Amino acid sequence: MAPAAKADTSEQYRFLQGCGVMGALISKHNWNDTPLGSIDTWPASLKVLLSTSLKAAVPMVLMWGDDLTFFYNDAYRPILGNEGKHPSVLGTKAENVWPEGWAHVKPLLDQVYTLGASVTFQDTLVPVYRDGKMQDVYWSFGYSPARDEDGNIRGIFIVCDETTQRVTKLHNVVERTGSPIVIYKGEELIIEEINQAALDQWQVRREDIVGKPFTEALPEMKDQSFPELLLNVYRTGETYYGYEVPTHFRRSNGEIETVYYNFEYSPYKEANGNTSGVIGVAIDVTKSVVAGKATEAALLESEQRFRTTFECAAVGIAELALDGTWRLINDRLCSIVGYSREELLSRTFQDITHPDDLDEDLWYVQQLLEGAMNSYVLKKRYLHRDGSTVWINLTCSVVRDAAGKPRHFVSVIEDITQQQEAEERLRASERKLRDSEASFRQLADAMPQLVWVAEVDGHTSYYNSRVSEFAGARMQEDGSWLWQGMMHPEDLDRTDKAWTQAIATGQDYVVEHRVKMADGQYRWFLSRAYPFRDENGKVLKWFGTATNIDDQKKQEHVLEQKVAERTKELEQLNRALALSNQELEQFAYVASHDLQEPLRKIKAFGDMLANNYKEQLGTSGADLVGRMQNASTRMSTLIEDVLSFSRISSRKEAPELVDTTLVLKETIQDLETAIFEKNAMIVQEPLQPIVGSKHQMRQLFQNLLSNALKFSKGDVQPVISITSKVVAGKDAGFKNQQPRPDEMYQLIEVKDNGIGFEPQYAGKIFQIFQRLHGRSEYEGSGVGLAIVQKVVMNHGGMIEAESSAGEGALFRMLFPLAQKNT
Known part of the structure; x- marks a missing residue:
């Protein structure tokens, strides 16, 4: 690669210093053979204009003198193409630079020379020859008069920019778009570009309308609103939207056809921001309009859904202008920051952003505007209207137009103040936890146990x-x-x-x-x-924790040894007791048989004496024989009762589920004669079943009911009640015995209105052979209540008696409640 040309640094070339490559080339160029002559003879005005144009960052051209000698700056060099014209065209006549386009350019130059007024053109087609071929090139340029020291026009000053790529891209986009698109230029609304969709809609040919004013191409539009709307957009720069607007076309057959359009007229802006025309985009909605109210209702419903979603969203939603002004906001955003809708719409997001977060937020906004990203997420703070700080999670996106230019921002704002505060509390808790952990370690080290922590x-x-x-x-x-x-x-x-x-x-x-x-x-x-x-x-x-229990384990070992020894002793005692019970049962049987046999003979002989020797015995003898017979009967009853008590104490029966209600009913039937003789009234409630011995339960009820009948008052009708209820042990109300507090029991109570007994005998009456009355008053062996108590104990229960003399007696029995699946 050859080294770059360097500008001459002598005094006459000072105006070319800092003018880049073209400045260096100008200083080295042989100007003596040109109409301008040597550089030292050039007028100051030329040097100033030339220095200015060479230093410009935009493409610029200076044509000077009658021959329009051609100068250009570094920014203009790429326009000349990659081959041929640069740098050979420097210092030549302008018509030699672009001879292929001189016919387009010359009239414009003459206009500037003649009138002395500047002219500008946007996206103008000027064909040129470069890179070895003719090319259609579009230009946006401005021509201004270049004057000398006396104010005379000595040349043309051109600022230009090649827009071929943008125009071509626009043309391609327009043509590919399925909706009708038309580009109108200037006050005359010249149709500069139209796509095939629009041609089809208008039913015209491209060559018949391109380059013509709108109303000349379509005369039927003069009396419709469209020309006025287009001019208003062109003059004000404000976009206009039309919805379901009827458009009347005169077709080739002379008939008028009405087509309904949704359309948008937006200003067509150049790179410098000036409006040079209007872009019209339309959508044919004739079918939907003709469809009528159904479509209208659907659109209305869709709009309503959008509005409902927008206003009822749980997060703030907003549309913002590119300068940060709030344009559209929902109620949730107002509630987050505390401002009314009117107050917020008069502010920008910068106004309510915390100062410490603003720079970062603006950096992201700039990235959106420059196209480096389409959206961003940021945790930041807003300043609430009451002065407090609101933490939010911001999601911001940029909405661009069809050309890719940013139009506005859409933001979703989620209030995370509570979450942020929770995180702060969590961090505080973590600090506190660390402090607590240190305290825990101190405490743990002071404990006599091994303390440990596992993950x-x-x-x-x-x-x-x-x-x-x-x-x-x-x-x-x-x-x-x-x-x-x-x-x-x-x-x-x-x-x-x-x-x-x-x-x-x-x-x-x-x-x-x-x-x-x-x-x-x-x-x-x-x-x-x-x-x-x-x-x-x-x-x-x-x-x-790990606690030393070695001493306890040693004590347990000693205790286990003692328990084992005691258990062995108890097993020996149980075997001895079983043998004793067996011997007792054998004794009871022998005693019953051997004792009953003499008694039966005594009674039989007494009956013989009373029946066969009545006269010989006389009154006193008969009385003695009667006493002997009564004594033998009582002795026989006593032996039977003792035998029953012995059998209940020693004989173990296989348990069964006993229907106590049925057992009580059968017992009452067995005592029917005694109940009738006493004119007694029995009040009975249903009883819960009991797991145990049906035979023993019959003995229990028979002895209790017999006692109640026996010890009734002679002048009062006996009333005996048998009731039952389910109670917890803690609610049973037993005075001298303690059932398990939380276990459930059946409480059976047998109550009479008989003669009762003194309270001090409540515990003695269950002792065997215990009698509170003489045999002359009430019969009995004193074994019945002992049998009752033994039956209750055999069933895992307990019994208590309550009474006062003359007030009747109450027997309360507590039995474990039978399980339902027993």
């Missing part, structure tokens, strides 16, 4: 200072501890299974095991660990 996966992460008392504990590189070496081999598997199960289920860990101490001895410890959970129940850590 959620079960690895031990902390031991207090007591760990030094144990053998084999060591910390690994990751900070966790190994403890298997501390365990007694016989306890290791059991301990590991218990810990594994606790980790898997989240249940408490409790295990007793032997641990090796620093002195080499194993000692018993009770290890416990409880899971620490978060508010959702998830296990976060395990906190555990």
